[in-house]
Amino acid sequence: MQSRVEYRELKCYHNRSEKEKNTQHKKPYFDLGQFPTEQIQQEFRKFLLKEGDTKLFRTMYHYHPYLEQLAKYLSIKRNESVQSLLEQPIEKWILSLKRWMLENGIPRTRVRISSYGNELIVDTELIKFFRRILKWLQPEDTREETEKDIWELEKLGIELRENPIYHVKTINFEKILQPDLREEVKKAIYFNLTREAVGTIQRELSSLRDFSGFLQKEFTEVKSCRDIDRKIWEEYLIHKMTEEKEGKGNSDLVLKIRNVLETVGKIYGYHHLEMLFLNTDIPPERTPEFKVYTDKEMETLNAHIIQMDEQTVRCLIIHQMLGTRISDTLTLRMDCLYQTGDQYMIQIHQVKTRTYEKPISYELAMLIEKAVEYTKEKYGNTKYIFTDEKKTSRPLRYITLKGKVLGMIRREDLRDDDGKLFGFDTHMFRHYYGVQLTELHLDDWTIARLLGHKRLGSVQRYRKMSNQLIADESRKIRAMLTDIIYDNLDGWGEEYEQIRQNAGRKSEEK
Structure with a gap:
């Protein structure tokens, strides 16, 4: 067996750029002879050849230090008579590697900044690399997809309801810790997938994982949904109401658990689960604060947005000018524009509801x-204007767009009117658009049509916010006028002096 992988054996090596072709390398191969057994050498060889079919050569070239460190680690396994990477479960290998790294002073974690600007502690690249090799080497799981703990949605044979800008490939049951309960939940989730959106299914599973963790800690005797009774459920509700990290989504969490457990009850004949819940179990939802960017904040954001790459700039400006939901902007189709006489019209396929049309300006039409x-020049004839670079049949993913903008905000240290670092809430652009429409004195029906609402109820929120903005902006002027009036009350007697004192007390109360 060859104890090396020559670069020329890799497909990516022959697809190098001209600059890469002029780069000199110390040795034109990956050295497999450093690994302790022929079987392990063969496993690494297969992995590297497969990687060469899909990765860039410059990416693979940086595998060298990982391979050297793994060779040093695996050399200690020679004494344990380990001949293959398939002889131990993946997590046992990872635990062993982390122990070796600790003993040799090699960092096991690093800090990663999330798209939201939060610091996350994650595994180092060496651990991730080894885990990827181990997963790739695992024999193909020939079981039915629904028997596995991680489902690939494309293999289920179900017509899924999903928002295309949030592309979900798998759903994971591994963190539902009780084996029997996990199998029962699988049946319920499979049934729910036929009638619910994938996003809803994800929230159901997230809620069940939280509930399962609580049961594992507080009620170890619970093995199946059959064992859950009202007393256990009430203990969980108390736990959620009293835990330090009380979330605004507790009402949704309770509803999602109830939905899954009631489905389990119907499938398995656990009739007590259908009687387990009371309407009073659902905590009242917090009314979300209706926020909108100020004119100054919009100017600050847009002044930096226009410095980004050209298609991202177009996407964000079009989004603001249309006043659509971000899912509707990212799924605009290549043929969305048409003309009626001199008027440009746009057809918008709302992901959440329906398709509607509205007139747009000449300037916006030219931008679209x-x-x-x-997109035609770069990707050819695609379905969507803003397309995913890696899979051009799908629209640009929201997380990709958000990552770009949040990265720009952190680099430029952009602050809102309160001095806080900007977040990135695309729906606030829609709120701003709606408020501007109300200030143009349009009627509710026209505003609803332009926003793509079926009903008029939501328009009142925009009108209320518009009135609040007017009140906030005029507060200084009103305060100045009040001071003038109070000055003129001097010498008008006790009755007017009482007015001044009452006003002063109210101001202090505020």
Whole structure:
């Protein structure tokens, strides 16, 4: 067996750029002879050849230090008579590697900044690399997809309801810790997938994972949904109401658990589960605060947005000018524009509800046409204007767009009117659009049509916010006028002096 993988054996090596072709390398191969057994050498060889089919050569070239460290680690396994990477479960290998790294002073974690600007502690690249090799080497799981603990949604044979800008590939049951309960939940989730959106299914599983963790800690005797009674459920509700990290989504969490457990009850004949819940179990939802960017905040954001790459700029400006939901902007189709006489019209396929049309300005139409031309030139005839670079049949993913903007905000240290670092809430652009429409004195029906609402109820929120903005902006002027009036009350007698004192007390109370 060859104890090396020559670069020329890799497909990516022959697809190098001209600059890479002029780069000199110390040795034109990956050295497999450093690994302790022929079987392990063969396993690494297969992995590297497979990687060469899909990765860039410059990416693979950086595998060298990982391979050297893994060779040093695996050399200690020679004494344990380990001949293959398939002889131990993945997590046992990872635990062993981490122990070796600790003993040799090699960092096992690093800090990663999330798209939201939070610091996350994650495994180092060496651990991730080894885990990827181990997963790739595992024999193909020939079981039915629904028997596995991680389902690949494309293999289920179900027509899924999903928002295309949040592409979900798998759903994971591994963190539902009780084996019997996990199998029961699988049956319920499979049934729910036929009638619920994938996003809803994800929230159901997240809620069940939380509930399962609580049961594992507080009620170890619970093995199946059959064992859950009202007393256990009430203990969980108390736990959620009293835990330090009380979340605003507790009402949704309770509803999602109830939905899954009632489905389990119907499937398995656990009739007590259908009688387990009371309407009073659902905590009242907090009314979300209706926020909107101020004119100054919009100017600050847009002044930096226009410095980003051209298609991202077009996407964000079009999003603001249309006043759509971000899912509707990212799923704009290549043929969305048409003309009626001299008027440009746009067809918007709302992911959440329906398709509607509305008139747009000439300037906006030209911007959309420019975005269409860019996509055709770079990706050919795609379905969507803003397309995923890796899979052009799908629209640009929201997390990709959000990551770009949040990265820009952190680099530029952009602050809102309160001095806080900007977040990135695309729906606030829609709120701003709605408020501006109300200030144009349009009627509720026209505003609802332009926003794509079926009903008029939501328009009142925009009108209320518009009135609040007017009140906030005029507060200084009103305060100045009040001071003038109070000054003129001097010498008008006790009755007017009482007015001044009452006003002063109210101001202090505020």
